[in-house]
Amino acid sequence: MNERVDNPGDDWIERALADASREHRAEYIADDGFTASVISRLPAPFALPAWRRPVVALLWICGGLAVMMSLPGLFDQLFRGVMAILMSHRMGLVDVAMALILLGGITWSALVYAARSE
Amino acid sequence: MPSTISDAQLIARVVVTDDRHAFGELVRRHQSAVRATLRKLTSGNAALADDLAQETFLLAYRNLKSFRQEAKFSTWLYRIAYNVFLGDARKTKESQLPEDMNIDEISLAASEDATGATRQSALKIDLERAMSVLSDAERAAIVQCYHNDLSHEEAASVLGCPVGTVKTHILRAKQKLKARLGAWAPE
Numbered sequence: 271m272n273e274r275v276d277n278p279g280d281d282w283i284e285r286a287l288a289d290a291s292r293e294h295r296a297e298y299i300a301d302d303g304f305t306a307s308v309i310s311r312l313p314a315p316f317a318l319p320a321w322r323r324p325v326v327a328l329l330w331i332c333g334g335l336a337v338m339m340s341l342p343g344l345f346d347q348l349f350r351g352v353m354a355i356l357m358s359h360r361m362g363l364v365d366v367a368m369a370l371i372l373l374g375g376i377t378w379s380a381l382v383y384a385a386r387s388e
Numbered sequence: 389m390p391s392t393i394s395d396a397q398l399i400a401r402v403v404v405t406d407d408r409h410a411f412g413e414l415v416r417r418h419q420s421a422v423r424a425t426l427r428k429l430t431s432g433n434a435a436l437a438d439d440l441a442q443e444t445f446l447l448a449y450r451n452l453k454s455f456r457q458e459a460k461f462s463t464w465l466y467r468i469a470y471n472v473f474l475g476d477a478r479k480t481k482e483s484q485l486p487e488d489m490n491i492d493e494i495s496l497a498a499s500e501d502a503t504g505a506t507r508q509s510a511l512k513i514d515l516e517r518a519m520s521v522l523s524d525a526e527r528a529a530i531v532q533c534y535h536n537d538l539s540h541e542e543a544a545s546v547l548g549c550p551v552g553t554v555k556t557h558i559l560r561a562k563q564k565l566k567a568r569l570g571a572w573a574p575e
Binding site for chain 2: 298299300304305308311312315316
């Protein structure tokens, strides 16, 4: 707080200013819709377009297909290798279920990642 | 929103998550002071002051990320408000007194045989009128240092000028007010 204002001394203009200032600070201007008016004039919040998610998911699928098409030998060999490993072991229903769950989880995660809002 | 939340917390919410309720709370807290300051700067033109206050808060919203918490939020708002006022003053170039203002009335009020509260309110009215004869910079210095109770350093930050200039503006303003309100001076 300004010392000058609180101790105006004998200067009459200083006293007049100090009195007016005290009254000014004590006055409260009622909101009366002012805040609502300011909020209504704020720029619209940034929102991602609605078409973004399906397009991103489609691009991921297209990208995956493109990789598969361009490298057919790699996937063929990978498939054969996996099958050879699986055939050399006795597989039960639980193993197949676990593999399906794992595959499903990876696919679901990839889709969620692709479709995330931010 | 509870009033226990500090301005800094509300600002953080606005900056990080674009929380408009938090910004609304900031506006609610500071609207009175900002509007009152602008009413003083515009010589009591409430409609213009409210328009400028809206502009002030919109600018504050857009620039909230640049607020560094080095000064009080209210001081930062006063600075924006003053810049908005200056911008408007430059556009309109209105340095004339309001039409209903009659400087000659000042001495008439003072010469009345009034005492106590009546005399006090008459002086207040005359002071309000006399503020119109000050330059924008002088009036702004008086408003920041007296009405908003800022230190000279804070006022200098708000007005964007050196502390010495603020002191000079206040000195000149008081000299002008004294001259204008001479009839009120004690015998």
